[in-house]
Amino acid sequence: MVKFDYVLATGPMVVDYPGEVDCWVWFHTELFKDIAERRARNGHPPVKSYWSVKYKGHVRGGHTLNINYLEWNGGGASGLVATLIALRELKVDRVALAGIPMTPEGGQYDSNKIWKEAKVHRQAWINILPELIGKVRSFSGWTLDLLEDKPPTAAWLRGEPELAVA
Secondary structure, X not given: OOOOOOOEEEHHHHHOOOOOOOEEEOOOHHXXXXXXXXXXXXXXXXXXXXXXXXXXXEOOOOOOOOEXXXXXXXXXXXXXXXXXXXXXXXXXXXXXXXXXXXXXXXXXXXXXXXXOOHHHHHHHHHHOHHHHOOOXXXXXHHHHHHOOOOOOOHHXXXXXXXXXXX
C-alpha cells in the first residue's frame, strides 16, 4: 500500500513477524526478554524500542530492559495502547490497524481460545473514540465497524482525497 513511517507490534506476534519493528507494545513486560530471544532465533532483527503502560503510576516488574511507558489508565488491550503511542508519542497523523479486531472469536495471536475479555476492552476504545475518528482505521472486526466502517486505503494513508465508490 505505502511505506509506513513506523511499525508497532503487540504481544507475542513479533516472534513470527520478519520485518523491522519500531515499537513493541505489551502489558506483559516480564515476557519481553523471552519473546525477543525467540524472535532472534527466527532470524528477525531486534525491535527498536519496548513500550508498556504505567497504570495508576505503577509498572510491571520482572525485567531488566529499557522500557518506555505510556501513562494510561483506560484499558483497551495492547492494540489500543499501541494506537495511543502512535498518536500521542510518535505524533503520527494516521494509524492503520491490522490484526486488532477486538472480537472474542478473533482470539489472541498465540491462542486458539475464545478471547472472553475482548468485549470488556471495547469500552476503552469507545471512551476515546473522538480522538480516533479520522486518524485511525482498521482492516477487520469490531474496530473496523467502530471506526466508521472504512478500512485504510493507500490514498488515505498518504493523506490524499479518496475517490467515492459508486
